[in-house]
Amino acid sequence: MSKTPAVKKLTGSLGERVASLPKPVKIGLWVAFAVLAYALPLLEPPFISPPGTDFGGVLFTVTIYCLVALGLNIVVGYAGLLDLGYVGFYAVGAYTAAILTTFHANWPLLLALPMAVLASTISGVLLGWPTLRVRGDYLAIVTLGFGEIIRLVAVNTEWLGASKGINDIARPPGKALFEIPHLNWESGVPLLDFNDTTKFIEFGVLDQIPYYWMGLTVVILVLFADRLIKDSRVGRAWEATREDEDAAELMGVPTFRFKLLAFATGAFIGGLAGALYASRQSFINPLSFLLLFSIMFLAAVVIGGQGNRWGVLVGAVVVAYLPERFREFTDFRVLVFGAALMALAIFRPEGLLPPRRTVRAKQSEAEIEALEEGAEGEETSRV
Amino acid sequence: MSDDTTQSPGRRVLEIKDLTLKFGGLTALDEVTFHINEGEILGLIGPNGAGKTTCFNAVTGIYAPTSGDIVFEGSSIAGRKRYQIARLGIARTFQNIRLFKSMTALENVLVGADAQHSTGMASALFRLPKHRREERHGHDRAMEVLKFMGLHRNPDELAANLSYGDQRRLEIARAMATGPKLICLDEPAAGFNPAEKVQLMELIKRVRDEGYTVLLIEHDMKLVMGVTDRIVVLEFGRKIAEGKPSEIRDNPAVIAAYLGVDEEDAS
Numbered sequence: 001m002s003k004t005p006a007v008k009k010l011t012g013s014l015g016e017r018v019a020s021l022p023k024p025v026k027i028g029l030w031v032a033f034a035v036l037a038y039a040l041p042l043l044e045p046p047f048i049s050p051p052g053t054d055f056g057g058v059l060f061t062v063t064i065y066c067l068v069a070l071g072l073n074i075v076v077g078y079a080g081l082l083d084l085g086y087v088g089f090y091a092v093g094a095y096t097a098a099i100l101t102t103f104h105a106n107w108p109l110l111l112a113l114p115m116a117v118l119a120s121t122i123s124g125v126l127l128g129w130p131t132l133r134v135r136g137d138y139l140a141i142v143t144l145g146f147g148e149i150i151r152l153v154a155v156n157t158e159w160l161g162a163s164k165g166i167n168d169i170a171r172p173p174g175k176a177l178f179e180i181p182h183l184n185w186e187s188g189v190p191l192l193d194f195n196d197t198t199k200f201i202e203f204g205v206l207d208q209i210p211y212y213w214m215g216l217t218v219v220i221l222v223l224f225a226d227r228l229i230k231d232s233r234v235g236r237a238w239e240a241t242r243e244d245e246d247a248a249e250l251m252g253v254p255t256f257r258f259k260l261l262a263f264a265t266g267a268f269i270g271g272l273a274g275a276l277y278a279s280r281q282s283f284i285n286p287l288s289f290l291l292l293f294s295i296m297f298l299a300a301v302v303i304g305g306q307g308n309r310w311g312v313l314v315g316a317v318v319v320a321y322l323p324e325r326f327r328e329f330t331d332f333r334v335l336v337f338g339a340a341l342m343a344l345a346i347f348r349p350e351g352l353l354p355p356r357r358t359v360r361a362k363q364s365e366a367e368i369e370a371l372e373e374g375a376e377g378e379e380t381s382r383v
Numbered sequence: 384m385s386d387d388t389t390q391s392p393g394r395r396v397l398e399i400k401d402l403t404l405k406f407g408g409l410t411a412l413d414e415v416t417f418h419i420n421e422g423e424i425l426g427l428i429g430p431n432g433a434g435k436t437t438c439f440n441a442v443t444g445i446y447a448p449t450s451g452d453i454v455f456e457g458s459s460i461a462g463r464k465r466y467q468i469a470r471l472g473i474a475r476t477f478q479n480i481r482l483f484k485s486m487t488a489l490e491n492v493l494v495g496a497d498a499q500h501s502t503g504m505a506s507a508l509f510r511l512p513k514h515r516r517e518e519r520h521g522h523d524r525a526m527e528v529l530k531f532m533g534l535h536r537n538p539d540e541l542a543a544n545l546s547y548g549d550q551r552r553l554e555i556a557r558a559m560a561t562g563p564k565l566i567c568l569d570e571p572a573a574g575f576n577p578a579e580k581v582q583l584m585e586l587i588k589r590v591r592d593e594g595y596t597v598l599l600i601e602h603d604m605k606l607v608m609g610v611t612d613r614i615v616v617l618e619f620g621r622k623i624a625e626g627k628p629s630e631i632r633d634n635p636a637v638i639a640a641y642l643g644v645d646e647e648d649a650s
Contacts, residue, residue, distance in 0.1 A: 250444075
């Protein structure tokens with residue numbers, strides 16, 4: 001326990017220091033950060049890039065988790081609706097993209113993508129319409145069922161490929177304009193390696209870096225959208241609903257409508273992530289949409305700190321990247337994951353990077369506690 | 384002081400007509416009829432369990448009346464949804480404080496101010512003029528109300544971290560921010576010491592002077608007498624008296640039902 005305040009101070013002061021910088025500097029920092037993120041798979045920094053696996057592919061998975069975490073954060077973190085079947089929306093997006101771009105329709109991906117997102121959003125509204133009238137635990141159970149139903153429907157429907165799944169899902173269109181060399185660290189110093197290049201921008205089979213760039217771009221766009229929505233009447237209505245649904249309603253917030261909106265927005269982002277995933281994979285089957293994924297998605301949100309968009313991104317990176325990086329311990333993965341979750345629950349129950357409000361509430365609580373202790377100490381010394 | 388203002392008859396803001404509310408076999412409200420004039424402070428009093436809060440809940444849409452009608456500004460609001468009633472112009476506070484605890488004081492009041500807004504997803508996402516206009520209006524309104532309540536010094540403090548008194552005041556501020564015609568205050572002075580109570584009653588008078596109509600539930604008889612223009616007395620879900628504070632004070636039915644047996648007042 002003694003370590004936590006130090007960690008808190010560190011993250012808190014870093015955030016405050018960034019926030020207090022002048023605006024151009026801040027923008028510059030963010031741009032530099034984004035450029036670094038884009039360049040990461042080309043730099044192939046030692047230790048960070050996982051040995052034996054394709055770094056680009058791992059990073060793409062990380063961006064998909066980031067997207068999903070951002071979407072689920074709207075539902076769970078902002079609106080306070082516990083959704084245990086989020087993988088259902090992901091599956092609806094993936095399957096819609098798959099159906100529309102393969103033997104059923106042969107559409108190009110860019111046409112199928114909006115339809116996939118539309119389908120998952122509609123599924124969110126359809127699920128939310130009857131179920132958002134129940135609260136808390138009941139909603140969790142209903143959404144849990146939804147996730148499983150979607151998967152079972154896929155397993156049992158021949159038209160959806162049943163358990164075999166769907167092959168040859170369309171890739172995004174691309175045109176190789178030029179090649180970018182990677183860095184090679186084998187000699188100890190970074191050297192440009194012209195034998196190992198990435199074509200800008202061609203979505204091929206082997207090189208997954210272009211998919212990562214696509215995923216990262218979508219994550220950045222969603223981050224902006226998230227910020228704009230959160231800082232508006234919509235975001236306030238979500239939070240008020242989470243805090244006290246009845247009081248919110250009596251202050252003029254149509255809570256049902258806003259809960260449905262949160263659900264639909266979450267489903268939109270989940271479906272988008274699913275469709276992108278299907279396109280990269282070029283093959284999906286029901287095994288890609290197990291309940292386990294719902295749990296991993298939720299874990300990303302909770303580990304990172306629900307309610308804070310940067311927190312859930314950290315959570316997504318932890319959940320998606322670390323197991324890939326430490327593949328050599330693959331047999332102990334679940335054990336380590338479980339132990340890490342327990343440690344987190346004990347030392348940082350509000351997540352790695354909780355929303356500032358949670359941090360402040362904790363701080364003032366600690367202050368009051370300290371004051372009380374001080375007062376008690378005085379009393380005892382007087383006695 | 385209160386006698387001066389009772390002379391102005393005003394328009395009827397709210398009319399409660401033969402309001403009856405039954406929960407199973409229990410009759411919580413039994414054909415209660417009264418009205419509130421524009422710009423007055425109406426006290427709703429009665430012993431515990433008399434149906435005061437139930438009456439509030441019916442007015443704000445939490446319960447649909449079993450029979451009878453509630454007319455606000457000339458149209459019936461019985462059976463309307465809670466948020467619709469709030470947006471029409473009836474705001475309330477709660478007997479036990481119900482703030483949005485992990486939101487800041489300012490955000491709490493902004494949620495209230497949003498009752499007059501209709502920015503949706505698209506406006507927010509594309510920062511349309513509507514969003515900008517409503518945000519500006521909301522912030523101006525929120526700061527104005529916070530200032531009125533004396534809470535403007537640290538608007539970014541979390542509601543949960545405010546002192547008890549400030550939390551009570553913030554509830555009133557949040558209700559005022561919704562831009563209501565009628566504010567229903569459910570025991571706003573509960574838990575206050577006598578000096579704070581007197582201060583709060585002065586504040587409520589100022590709220591009325593700002594142009595709001597106030598419906599007040601209060602337990603402390605002396606305070607109710609001092610601040611209200613008229614008083615309605617409930618007992619066991621029935622209205623047993625209505626009139627100016629001076630009339631209520633001398634009403635034998637009220638004395639028997641309330642004053643005579645109330646320990647607080649007897650002491």
